[in-house]
Every structure is written in structure tokens, then in C-alpha cells.
Amino acid sequence: MDNEDALVDKLSKELEDLPDEWLVSVLVDATYALKADLILLKYFVNRREMNGVYVCIDRPYSYIGRLLERHGIDPMKIYFIDAISQLSGCKPQERENVTFVKGPFDLTSLSRAINIAFPKKSEKPYFLLVDNIATLQLYNSVDSIGRFAHFVSGKLREMGIYGVIVMLENEMDKKLISLVNRFCDKRIVMVEEWFK
């Protein structure tokens, strides 16, 4: 836990100079993908006391839910959009804070789910975490994913929401990385050294 808190401090420092309602991309070494999720969510939910939306493209929400409880993050502060459970054969269990999308191939439904996930008017700041868009490449063209990333960034700016787009370092198409980074205020690289 100590190490996790130190990493949350490190992340906070990296983000402190950004203007409010920032959007960042996080390029992460696949070895540390889950750890990165944990640190990002600890930062938003525990450190900044925000509620938010987590888009699960890589692994079913049930795994993230378990992980959060285990590491002292309240999963009820997060609304999940799960785009992988149905495709991976997991039985989607209807829960109050989860919406299921058919699969990562269905970017239209994914965009629609993001569109309605946030309250129209709120005084409180919210966050959106998209994890991870490298998996979208298996089902969609780089251009389609670029349009999706553009939609996400537009939506966040319009509603004043903090955002993180996670990309796995070794699995991402270079063109897509630069496309996504174009919409972001900062790019954070989380490789082995970052976690030490």
C-alpha cells in the first residue's frame, strides 16, 4: 500500500501543472497495466474524491471491481461501461453501476454509453478513464479509433470532465499513439522505471 500511495503522489506531481479538466494519455508497459489502473483510480477516487466512469475494454469490470475493493477504493464511486464481458463469455451480471456494450467492435454503442454516463449538470468534477484503447485495434481501423478518441476528447471538453486514455506501450500502432496524443494535454509514460 505504501508503494501505491507513493506512486499516487508521483502521479499527482505530474498532473499538478495542467489546467483544470485536463485530458492525458497514459502509455503503459503491459507488465504494469493493472498497477497503472490502480494508481489512476486511487488518484481520482481517493485523492481527488471524484466520482467517474471507467470504460473496460481490456478486462471485465468484475475484475476491476474486485481489485478496487481489495485496495481500498470504493467501486460504487465508479460507473462502469463494460465492452468486453459479453465478448469474453462472462455472464454479464446486471448491477446498478454497470452498462454492458456488445464488444469493443461496437464503437457507436460505446460512444453512446459514454454520452449518457455523466449527469447533465453537476457542481462536482468527474473523471473518465478509458482502458485500454490498444485492444480496440483488434476490431477497428486506426481511423475509426481516431474518430472515437476525438469524440471522447470533445465530450470531455464540452462537459468539463477530467480524462485519461490508457494505451499499452508495446501493442499500440504508432500512428494511433500520435493521433490520440494530439487530443491530449499531456502524455505520461509508465514503464518499469516509473513504478520503482
Add this chain to the structure above:
Amino acid sequence: MSDGTNLMRKESGIKGMDEIIEGGFPFPSSILVAGGIGCGKTIFALQFLFEGAKKGEQGLYFTTFSEPVQWMMKFSSRFSFIDRKLIGNKVKYVDLGTHLENMQNADEILDIINREVEKTLPQRVVIDPINVIKNVMHSDYRIFLYKLSASMKNWNAVTILTGEIEPNSPYPLTEAYTMDGVILLTYSIKESKGTRDLEVIKMRGTNHVHGEHRFEITEDGIVVYPTGGI
């Protein structure tokens, strides 16, 4: 559309092994290491964990109905790859056997495994041996293996499952069908000499070198001598 650029691999930690499997095990993946008695399955698994731990990766070792951890560690301590400083932090041990005695269904056992994995988020997991769980579960076993393999990949780990070979079977069939990779370790008498061979039967996403490769168990652990080409 792209299939992602590169399949990430984790080095096996076994000298000579990675040359056979394009640089390492696909990450994440579930690999069965099967063999008869005394052929080196546990050494293979421990070497995989400790070599990963030396690079800063987290390891988790589940024993099932096998010898208690302290005895296994005593017997293994002669190997140079065992670093006692890593035990309990970078390499954690969990005795599943005590839980298995009171469990019958797949979900209960998976829940115990998941709970342990959630704590430390290991990149390397070992379950040694896996096929004794079949005796506890009976009809659910194949479903259990399928769920276990999927679950460990969702937890972002390379999982080594050791499997004991039953008489008249080339390798544990149920386990082999449900895993991403199968490695067979054999010991046989050739020209009056005991010889050890390793064969990669299956490795998804990998153009592995077919055929048997001689290996030795040395003080530094298992050393594989790759033969032939792909």
C-alpha cells in the same frame, strides 16, 4: 485493422528455453508444464518465478496437494537462482491444499485464487501441481481450467501450471486443451544413460522450435540445449 503490433513476451528464466519460443512466454498466458515424477516440473516453475522476481516482477506460488512449502524450499535451496531475500515479498507462497480440503466447486477455488492474486497483482503465477484439483472437483474440472486460464490472463499474468502425467497418457489431456502452451518434460534411458528432454507441444502465438531438446538440471537450475530449427 491491426492486430496490435507486437505480442509481448516474458522471459522464461530458463537458460536456453527462450530460444525455442521466440524470446519468451506470451504475456499474459497460461502454460502447462507436464511430466512424470522427478523430471523437473517444480524446479522449472521456481526458476521462472525467481528469475522474474530478480527483475522486480511479482511472483505468486500456489501449492496444492504437494509437500509443504518449507520442505519444498529446503530441497530447492541448493539452486543458485533461489534468493531467500525474495521469499515472502517478491515471491509469495500460498498453500491451497488446506482450502481444497473443504471445497468442491470451481467457483470457490477460483475465488480463493483470485483473492490472493488481487492482493499483489503478480506478473508470474505458479500452481503446482494443477491436476490433483481434479480429484476434488470431478465434473467441473474442465470448466474450472477454462475459467482459471481466462481469469489469470485477465489479471495480466503468465501462469505456469505443473501437471503430472498419468500412465498411458502422453500428457494431461484436459489441461493441455485448455491452456495456451504445453511443455513436456521427460526422463528416459537412452544408450544406458538417463537423459532429460523438453518438448514444446503447443505455444499459442508462437512459432516454436519443434522436437525434443535435451536439458540438464544443474546447480543453476534447468539448462535447455535447443536443437534444430523452426
